[in-house]
Amino acid sequence: MTLIEILASACLAVGVFFFFAGTVGLLRFPDVHSRLHALTKADNLGLAFIVLGAGIHFGDVMIAAKLALVWFLAVFAAGAAAQLVARAALRTGDEP
Amino acid sequence: MSLVFDIALCALILGVAAMALLGRGLFASLAFFIVYGLLIALAWLSLNAIDVALAEAAIGAGVTGVLLIGAWQALNAQSALDPDPVAHWITRVFAGLGCLAIGGLLALAILAMPGGTGLTTEVIDTQGQLDLGNSVTAVLLGFRAYDTLLESIVLLAALVAVWSLTPQGLWGGIPGPRHRTRPDGVMASFGRLLPPAGLIAGVYLVWAGSDAPGGAFQAGTVLAAAWILAVLAGLQDEPEVTSPLLRAALLIGPALFLLVGAVGAGFGGFLAYPEGFEKPVILAIEYALALSIAATLALLVAGPPRRPGGAR
């Protein structure tokens, strides 16, 4: 394994760890608002590390730029969705 | 490792489909169905069918979910969601046996199929004549252009069918409700930022589509999504269904396609492209089709007119 490969693998490991952390938060936290809080942050951090790992692997500036764009859009969507869903949850109360 | 991933993905797809179809609670089913669309797109990606994955990602994971949530909302508003009946157990037993038999027969047929890549080599050998690098685009707009032409007309027919559900007296009106948002709120900001990005991505997909995965359908769906988002965020209203500009956008793709087909009849057959000009003609059709597909899909999602139009 070259240094680059080790670095990329480490990023992937950290990324997957954060995805697991997000899922654990989604499963274990007691109410809807804390669950929202858990998963948007952890998952997007996980995605950041995966983007980093893939960027290191491809080693191409244009591809890295596209990866960064994908990450930015995903974070933006998750942030907006979390905020709006939280408001919607406040509004409707906790009906199933 | 690759096979382990594929097996896990297939198991997940089957599980999610079962939850969407047979689980308790209609809203949970919709959430599962949105996930299902996403997983199917990943399955196509794993099969290296990137063009299909793009279409499924945009349609299955995006637009279909919005459509079904809209239908759910309409039922919920009238308190008409319940009941959600389950068939009698005798029906279930016989249906289960019948479906097992059908699935088993299909599996047997699949196992008996000879392997092979079908027409892959033939398409790759001949697509050079059209000067296209993307085999799927070559099939869609070159070798099987008939299908694509008729399909763009099917989309229009579906829109006519949806419009035919217009309530009495509202014809010529505006589809869907007028959406409101807090001007400085998250939804409005989101609606301002995403549509331009969607516009660029849509144009990129149709531009890339001649040589890389992408094309008119994928691009049209992304463009339609940008349109729908701007409407949901209250930044822009739907047009009146009788608007001439809208009609032009709906028709330009199929009309250009038909025109090229008719001109081609002079060159030796309907839809025969003029020799030497295949690529420019195909590109022109692609761009026009992307615009028409975007307009048609956006209005399909908006549904029939709900409000009277403005000054007429």
Place this chain on the structure above:
Amino acid sequence: MTPSLLYALTGAGLIALGLYGFVTRSHLIRRVLAFNVIGSGVFLVFGALGHEGGITDPVPQALIITGIVVALSLTAFAAAMIARYAEDGGGGLDPDAEDAG
């Protein structure tokens, strides 16, 4: 077990599952879901069988893209009909109850 075979068999499973759902759950929205699951199962069988050596045959790919868009048209029409049905009073969506009335 090749990926081609695996995904084709998954497609067959989806068709069977979708049919079962279509028959046993009569709610309108569930019928639309079942129709879509059956459709994607058919596409998966069709596309996966043309897959070998990491390449999927472009001809089924093109036809599947066409099919996805046609399925979407139908879904949109069904959703519009459900919405109209609800607005016109709708009432119970249990077909047996409708028949009795």
Place this chain on the structure above:
Amino acid sequence: MDDVFLLAALGILVSIAGALFRAWRGPTRADRMMSAQLIGTGGVGVAILLAAGRDAPAMLDVALVFALLAAFAALAFVKTATPDGAGDPEADDTEAQDREPAP
């Protein structure tokens, strides 16, 4: 090396399966919708990992489309929480913002 990417993709699939449990369990609609949203982020990750693992940069376009449309269904969902399905949960009335969620 390619296997490392597919292994990571498998890891995300497992975490998706975990999130599906919350979509099934609920109890609120917001929970189900947020699970779908989280799985959308996971889908972006799997698409990127497949692109890297199979050395096919063109697959990144699928990740791009996923990311673009990620909040699409969530947006349609939050509309259903407003009275006529056309409002903004952040606007319309202030009363909802002051109200505590029901226990």
